[in-house]
Amino acid sequence: xxxxxxxxxxxxxxxxxAREFIAAFESGDSINATVSSECYASYLMFAIESESxxxxxxxxxxxxxxxLSEAERRRLExxxxxxxxxxxxxxxAAAAFTRETIARxxxxxxxxxxxxxxxxxxxxxRYGVDDWRCTxxxxxxxxxxxxxxxxxxxxxxxxxxxx
Numbered sequence: 001x002x003x004x005x006x007x008x009x010x011x012x013x014x015x016x017x018a019r020e021f022i023a024a025f026e027s028g029d030s031i032n033a034t035v036s037s038e039c040y041a042s043y044l045m046f047a048i049e050s051e052s053x054x055x056x057x058x059x060x061x062x063x064x065x066x067x068l069s070e071a072e073r074r075r076l077e078x079x080x081x082x083x084x085x086x087x088x089x090x091x092x093a094a095a096a097f098t099r100e101t102i103a104r105x106x107x108x109x110x111x112x113x114x115x116x117x118x119x120x121x122x123x124x125x126r127y128g129v130d131d132w133r134c135t136x137x138x139x140x141x142x143x144x145x146x147x148x149x150x151x152x153x154x155x156x157x158x159x160x161x162x163x
Contacts, residue, residue, distance in 0.1 A: 007132045017150050043149040044105040051112035055083050057135040058119035072122050079115045
């Protein structure tokens with residue numbers, strides 16, 4: 001497995017874990033009484049900040065490429081506009097740790113992940129390893145932090161998984 005494959009595999013793994021959390025949250029199973037709302041909020045904020053950084057990096061790296069089709073340019077413009085509206089809404093939202101703000105952050109993370117995946121589809125055939133290193137925002141520390149935060153919201157005192 002080469003480095004690009006490792007980076008892409010980690011990004012996929014992080015999104016799978018986030019989607020598991022989102023699915024459990026939406027089904028009403030995710031808020032575990034033994035885990036504080038702050039734990040959920042911390043995990044979501046880490047994932048939101050990571051996906052946001054990836055979007056910014058992809059937009060910066062892809063916007064000036066001369067080998068994009070017109071459809072890909074429109075996709076980039078759409079992603080840029082959508083990201084602008086999503087981040088504006090995020091700044092206007094309250095910061096308290098409640099089920100409602102966690103629900104809002106779940107929706108935000110879903111939208112951001114969709115955008116970054118669209119950008120990665122454009123980048124896939126164009127990026128080399130250096131491009132992926134710069135846009136993925138993945139290193140040993142971030143991998144360990146994401147897994148630590150996910151483990152905090154995944155564990156229950158009875159040993160079963162919440163998400």
